Amino acid sequence: MTNNSALRVVIVGGGFGGLYAAKAMPAALRVTLIDLRNFHLFQPLLYQVATGELSPANVAVPLRSLLRRRPHAQVLLAEVVDFDIAARQIILADGRVEYDSLVVAAGMKFNYFGHDDWRPLAPGLKTIEDATTIRARLLTAFEMAERSNDPAARRRWLTFVIVGGGATGVELAGALAELARYTLRHDFRSINPADARILLVEGRNRLLEAFPDDLSSRTQSTLETLGVTVYTGAIVTDVRSQEVSVERGGATEVIPTGNVLWTAGVRTTPLADRLAAATGAATDRLGRLVVEPDLTLAGHPEIFVIGDMAHFAHQGGQPLPGVAPVAMQQGRYVAKVLARRTAGKPSPPFHYHDRGNMAVIGRSAAVADLYCCHLAGFFAWMAWLFIHLLYLAQFQNRLLVLIQWAWNYFTWNRSARLITEPPKTREER
């Protein structure tokens, strides 16, 4: 199956960048894709797992499935801990792997801006386990409110604070508001789930700063119609187990709640620091590695860095945003560069084709900043549906997701409302 004299390409990370690179690599190369997990995660839909709309397997596809028809590509489940650049080796937790060309696409993690102690109190949404943990927390909060006889405790259980008004924060707030208002409407006997207070806290003066002004204000008003309270120009200054402090207009409000979700910012993983240290690459304030026009590191034409962890200076010096289309295009570009190198040909610099930006707010409501126009409402939502179905990595997932969405839409129901972290019973304690 493999050609032992072929050049070895090692790809670190099976996200959008790494997967699209692996899929596009020419068959003349020996490709190894290394990830700690056995699946590719369709991150843009992860918030729907956290809010009970989709199941984990709807948004995650085994990497081996995705590469099964590429016998020149193999998947290795392993943890990359460092790089030996001089020896051209990747250092795993339990071994080493040699490469001729290296593609690093290890993504980002949430940034708590120096408050890493907030992480367990205000979980972020990056992994499948984050999503099922958050789902369990949200649903448990309603259960605890139902069981409580103390109005203050009940109020606290039914207060949800989402930190960060980017796409993930907006999508979570909208999905949570609909869960409380519609899906759970007939489910409880002592509380009215629609009484839930959902607060979206954004530090800047508008939501969705990557979008134009008119779509930001449209997003805010749509969320408010759904019952979400939007605080802009507001900073979370403390997170404790039963309350958060929010500073806004000079005053500090203390909000009793144990339900805090974090979507407020990202930075690179420690692996990016190690790669920067090993190669001497420059990094920006989020830890992203500054790449050349061909996505390699300066002085290391054999090392490519792509996706969220790359700082690629776009028009006017602004780095490209950390979104799936950038990573996908960069993955495919790297495969093309390596194919051309094999043929002894030079490559043109990477160019990002920006096809627009979208965020969904809820049922029949989304915003889309497209090349042609700004869309909001039902048509933006249809466009969002169509594009996400198009990109879902495997046909079956598309079909199942479509049916699940259709069911959710017409019945206002969500079937994946499982609390799957088992409560500790007295026997186990």
Next chain:
Amino acid sequence: MTNNSALRVVIVGGGFGGLYAAKAMPAALRVTLIDLRNFHLFQPLLYQVATGELSPANVAVPLRSLLRRRPHAQVLLAEVVDFDIAARQIILADGRVEYDSLVVAAGMKFNYFGHDDWRPLAPGLKTIEDATTIRARLLTAFEMAERSNDPAARRRWLTFVIVGGGATGVELAGALAELARYTLRHDFRSINPADARILLVEGRNRLLEAFPDDLSSRTQSTLETLGVTVYTGAIVTDVRSQEVSVERGGATEVIPTGNVLWTAGVRTTPLADRLAAATGAATDRLGRLVVEPDLTLAGHPEIFVIGDMAHFAHQGGQPLPGVAPVAMQQGRYVAKVLARRTAGKPSPPFHYHDRGNMAVIGRSAAVADLYCCHLAGFFAWMAWLFIHLLYLAQFQNRLLVLIQWAWNYFTWNRSARLITEPPKTREER
């Protein structure tokens, strides 16, 4: 919504018995269904989650969804720890609940016959988390074999031992054999997954002892065709982390493997012991409470015990088997008895309508012991499919499961092959 003077029925357990009782209870009663989990689990399909065919949400439905149209019924997420029979109260880990009538349907757990230390080494399949844990273990074993260079270690990783040749053991063995032979066929580069050795160990001299002889031997030959090795009259005498000992025909075989699954027997949970102690009810050797012809405990007409944890002497004194149809019929029966009591009417004793027994072995292969006839092969499999779809608790689940099954059938693929217990990374260690 609730009538405060109505009689209070408390149901412990949201499995088949408890759920069907709750659904059938007359609206004149105040019904409280208590479970530790927020969902009803369709246990007969749980092995398909463990082998990557279905997702957890396909086989688990929120209890609140199932009872939303019954405003006289409420769901309480709580842990029942004991009973105060004199005061007619249930003792929760964090409170008490009063009842006029009590229905206990707390099910069973796996029996390790005095070897509880084997439990972590040879997990059983009772909960959703068991299923995702087993799924992760099975898939990780193939990953470890792929990465190993030591033939002995590789062989050990690819050896799977299933203890217990009842329906669950047979279904797991068949599903695992098909996973290795067909689903994973093109996924690996260093191993051939079909080399996996799958051993099914049964203590009696035939598989599926609840079935007639001809279906048992048909099951064994079908499994052998799939590549499963069947040991009958064989007892597991020790389970260690890297090997198991199996005694058979006077000789002991030591089998190197870390992949052991337990389906060998069940017994009641500690709650059954507490109920027996509180009421003085007789128990059998599995801890089941002996019930009267109307499913109440002797001397306690206000307490019903149903489902797997009840010992109901059937024709000839044999207790009814611990299967879903028994629990469902008993749940409905109890609701009818309570309705008749409200009207001052006596009730006939419980009678079980046995509609037959089925087990699935694999693609297009099952056995069915029906009133009319014994079926094996494709028609038994179609009958199995039809009945399971019919009983899946919610329409959407049925549709999604049908599509998932059709996809699996025609593509030989399984999409829910996720290893969702995150590996500990060096950073966390």
